[in-house]
Amino acid sequence: MRALKSGVTLTTYLLLTLCCCGFCVAEYRPPWMRGEVSGPSGVPTVLHNQTKVQQQEEGRNNEKREKQRPRLLSRRYSRLVMSKGSTVTLNCSVEHAGDVLVSWSRGEDLLTVNKLRYTSDDRISPLHEVSSRDFNLRLSNAQHNDSATYTCRVATQPEQVAKVSLDVRDANAVIFGTYEVSVAAGGTLYLLCLVLEVYDIPEYILWYHNARIIDYTNPNINVIIEEATRSCELQVRHMNFTDAGNYTCQPSNAAPATTVVTVFKDTGRKKGRTQKCDDCVLFLQLGATFAFFTLSFVIAFCCHARRQHLTMPWRRYSLSDDVYLPPDYCDKIL
Template sequence: MCARVYMYTYIYMNCVWSVDHTCCVRFDKRAGYKLSDGQKNTVPKTDGKQTDKQPQQAAATTVARPFVAPPTPSQQLPPPPRNSTNVTAVVGLAAAAAGAVAQTAPTPLDPSNVTHSSALDDAQLQRTLLKPKFLTENSSTVVAQTGVASRISCLVANLGDCVVSWIRRRDYRLLTVGLSTYTEDLRFQSLHHVQTGDWTLQIKYVQLRDAGLYECQISSHPPKSIFINLKVVEAQAEIAGASEKYLMLNSPLHLECVVRQSPVDPVYIFWYHDSRMINYDIDRGVNVTSNLPNKHSALYIERASRAHSGNYTCAPSNAFPANTVIHILNGENPAAMQHGHGRSLNMLSCPSIWILIPSLVMFINFNTN
């Protein structure tokens, strides 16, 4: 039968002929092989071997093509190769089938083109979606203290090729662009933290005139801005009680000092007796305890003597000082006593009052008569 693969074959007019000239197998790129005896058999394109299949199954995959008749004995045919086997035909047909598949297969993409296209897509995504934006709240307020450095923070995300500028709105003065300073006042400086995207305006030795509105601007199209209000305060120390205190001899002396309107903690709080610093005068009976995070300091003397009279000053490192005057009275002739926040006079210790009382009584009687 022609459906079998013969041992010796040769190729003529695009057909594979057997040696006895009884079977021609024609390669069909779309449907496989067609036998000369009219049987419609197909051979899978994977291994190139012919297999017997039912006509009903082959009819579904075989496409009719013009039949090539076998050559007659009078026609001169090329001699069949002596050492060839059916492998020759199978390999040739398999190569032709592979070429047909290669013609219809899509061309693979160049990896370099894919990488370049991906980079362009990422850049386009960066421009369209990842636009610069502020992470700092608009119209916020920063409290600064006179005499110390203050920092105004401006957090920016997705900055890209844009730059950040600081502008003082009071006089529209351009202070900084990026990390460069554009003002003659060298107290202003721009600081940048790469990891957080923080663009900070630092003002050294803040003064009261530095208060006002500051603008943080991104050089996008159109520009984006937020505004931050700088409030400048003067820190002030305050000693509890009146500005003058009267104490009896050998009575305890207790003074408390609090730092007001200070956004930062003081480095130290010193106590002065007149012009002498007494924080460490333990031998004179002075005990000073300070709680710097709470901006508080206390001075305590268990038994006050006449030597403890005078002016006492509370001087924090970052605030204006406060002072009070202490009067130590002996027990024989006290002039006054201090209780709480007020002053009360002992009338028995003021003989001049008794002289004024009779005169006042006589004046009242004279007017009534």
């Protein structure tokens, strides 16, 4: 009976021990789950790795947001010179604009905001299309009082600004040569018109003869326009006395220029003498140039020979490259 009680007691202790061990095992967590293993900065390894992953994710998100942030692409400052009466477009490009407000102002005066105009000046108009990154400002028929600094502002934090300094100048045309031009009857008239102080291509350049527009369809008239140089050449063949008078060059964006053309009667003999005289002048110029260089060479050669003769007088007796020494010269040395 005593042995039975001892066995029951032992069994009870064993059961209690197993229960306690099971509870402890259930509550036990490995060190890597409890965060007891420290990283390089004293932070548990698991937490350190999680923090690092979160920081990388936040960095990528910030970089993505920064790329999608409205960014001004235009130059911060530029200068533009144009002629009076011209039309100019000021550019302001914004990447990823979205719903941000982009405005143009002149000094303290607000001109436009996005596609809306806030000025009573009809010459100013905003140019912007939906989903376009260009917020441009167009100014037509520019005048001297339009010379100012125009500012494009992007309403971000911080604000992004681009400035354009506009300078409006007077443009004028000039006919190359003298004020009066003389042409022989039956000859060809050549007039070259240059447009100065103009920075945009003229829409047209007209020629007038005594306040009358010249007919470009006339087979004796030829007009050549060079857009790159802003010039226009007028050629009138077989000139007669009725073609004399005032010739005016009128560009679309510059003040006109006028020259007076006279037609005189000429003979073939006079023309031949003139051509022969021109040939003689050219020949004389070439001959004078050749004579000048020849004379300079001869003088330089003579001066060099004279210098050698004075410093070493015995060289005149030498018949080869060996130097000839006179006997008295050798006695002096000895």
